[in-house]
Amino acid sequence: MNRHPGSLPATLQPMSAKRAAAIWLVLAFAALVVLMASLALGSVALAPSSVIEALAPLHASSPHAASADLAGEIVRTLRLPRALAGFACGALLAIAGALLQVLLRNPLAEPYVLGVSGGAASFALVAMIAGCAWWLVDASAFAGAFVSILLVLGLARHELWRGEPQDTSPRLLLTGAVIAAGWGALITLLLNLAPDNRLRGMLFWLTGDLNGNAMPWTALAALVVVLIAIVPVAPRLNVLLRGDAVAQALGVAVMPLRLRVYLAASLAAAAAVTTAGTIGFVGLVVPHMLRLAFGNDQRMLLPAAALGGGVAVMGADLIARLVIAPAQLPVGVITSIVGVPVFLWMLLRTRR
């Protein structure tokens, strides 16, 4: 059975630096388009020219100074931080998902599978019940995410460490899943105990919301850190996918690599959860869509997941702002509405 190379499914076509760069360029362009749309559209629609002017004010004393100031204010203080936060969170979630799918060698792993979001939410809800300031809520969410990470790491450290030939990942996955279930119960308890006037804010936090996000910088900084930590080891991750024994025999120090991947994925998930709450399905669906389209070469996939995840959440947030404008939906509702059918389709289309 000789197949013509041109008829190969995209996933099986050879990956090269050139092809990867082309994929990244297309995704980066898509990100730019969605970013411009996010800045221009909303309850006050702006022309592209005024968006550009707002971003780079060339002539301060233009004839329409007053309206330009208002447009500039909307773009710079409301829409730009929100769009950037959406991009950063989406990028972090998609990278975290892609990394955990490699680490656990399980295509259904996602950023929240190890209980990161549950830990963050539990701690954040406690802070909200106590009536803490927003920054304290964020700080406790981040602390909760890392408590959960350390808990799973402490319980399943032997699974992560063991460089034995046999595959021990399911225990790590199950430990995370059980910890996540524990957090889920705690969240339900907290919601039952919460005073009515705080309940709405708590629910918004839980669904994943970019509203009033004035501080995209922590998420963007986390994104840079994660990319720097992960992109250079992408070739090693390709090898790790073939099992610990193969990776070790090929000269990969498996234990440090697993720890690095685990910490990078955890940092990414924690930063995303802290910035925007639980935005479901992005970490699961985006890496899979990219795999279906371009294959599973980690050298291409990880940067592509960052761009693709950013586009997805930025786009979903734009939709969340527009559908019932001037009111807004939490972005997590949109990603889940899109994510559930996409995920089911992906799951059920594979014939065994």
Add this chain to the structure above:
Amino acid sequence: MMHASNLAQPSLSAQRVTLRAGARTLLDAFTHTFYPGEIWCVAGPNGAGKTTLLSTLAGLRQPAAGHVELDGVGLADWHGQPLAQRRALMPQSAPDTFSASVLDVVMLNRFPHLTGWGWEREVDREAARAALDVLGLSDLAARDVLSLSGGERQRVALAAVLCQAAPLLLLDEPLAHLDLHHQIQCLEVLHEWTREAGRTVLFSCHDLNLARRFATHALLLDGEGAAYAGPVRDVLTPALTSRVFGYPLVLIREGDHEALIPAARSRHESLSVHDTPARG
């Protein structure tokens, strides 16, 4: 003299290696040196420690006591990349979770030869294609690994370690899942491969007759501490194999052909294995 030849000649050397599984001692203070040009069959009953020994010789695990030297240097003192260019290990099974083309999977074993950002060059692609070609797998190059049969997957794994271009091959059950035709094909490929200077193969195998025909040497593990190493016809004898496998085997000859086969039932009863004296 032994020491001088160790330095002069590339070799893999087990020095008083002891392997344990729980409280059981699988191998007790095993000392032996494997030289280029040799094809070793590692045989023994299930759980005798064939896999453990191969991964210890590959440097993937520490022996309970003793150490392993490659070219006169302890494995612990080798760095990952030069070691991976020097020896290749084919584990019993590799998990395939995601789609990937056969060529890409084979090419992963070029990892120790990659530089810079870790993108393969044309040399690596050629090496992978050549390895597939040697095993007659060129037609599979574009196939998805998830669609392969067990036997095809096994031969792809063998192609992968061949394209790693390491002069020492450690293969854990490379013939498992293969039909007879492909078992012989693989062994012939390995035989041919070993003719180039400096190359050694160690493979574990359950087929004693294929081992007798294609291996130059055999290492027989009894799983209770003893190991018999030497030229294949001196080790895979009816006497030793009967003792180690706990079932009487006889060697039958017809012309140039020989086969070790389980003894007939009546013989089994008269030749009680449990009376066999202590191991050598």
